[in-house]
Amino acid sequence: MMRKLLFRNSPTDLVRCKSITLYGDEISPPVRFVQMTADLLGIQYKFKKINPLQKVPALKVGDTVITDSHAIAMFLCENSDGQTLYPDDPIIRPIVQQMMFFNSSTLFNIDSTIYSNFFAGSESIDANLVKDWTLALDYLEYQLRKHEWLAYDKMSLCDLCCGATVSTLQLLIPPTEKHKKVNRWIKRLEEIPCHSINKIGLDRLQFFIDQIKDVAH
Secondary structure, three states: OOOOEOOOOOOHHHHHOOOEEEEEOOOOHHHHHHHHHHHHHOOOOEEEEOOOOOOOOEEEEOOEEEEOHHHHHHHHHHOEOOOOOOOOOOOHHHHHHHHHHHHHHHHHHHHHHHHHHHHOOOOOOOHHHHHHHHHHHHHHHHHOOOOOEOOEOOOOHHHHHHHHHHHHHOOOOOOOOOOHHHHHHHHHHHOOOOHHHHHHHHHHHHHHHHHHHHHHO
């Protein structure tokens, strides 16, 4: 059964709408982020695959279309009863937002650039991009210095989105012992039930990575 959505301050057609469709491809970290969010909220949706080179994910609710994974995830949380992924706390919510913005502006940009180069035929990774990635992980390590999760003591949206991105790039840039807190954080994420969604996308991506490497050799 589809979880009841409140759609606060929304048009009547959205209140009555029972059709939710997510467009995307599991290879994309932002798509997996939205899928895991919906899974944890108990929200059912139709999933339609779309070329990952196009703008994904996209969520269609009735006649309304929302793009950008962060906006979609916040929309789902703000219209769901009893959720804790996007807390109302005036101190915690800004931290969740801060880390989501960090994922959008930094983590995913590095991930996207490296994978674009890789699938364009550049098997070697630019040293400057590796340095940027290391610095980004340094920041996550700092953020995790006092707590098990990126926004204090409970898992939230920012853990899901950053975790989807980090786990994706780790297929090309394996984790090092330098980032011990980040590695433990990833292990905690792997223990949550919705990680199986993330793993489906990672396994599919690994298949294409292996194909590229086989051709190169």
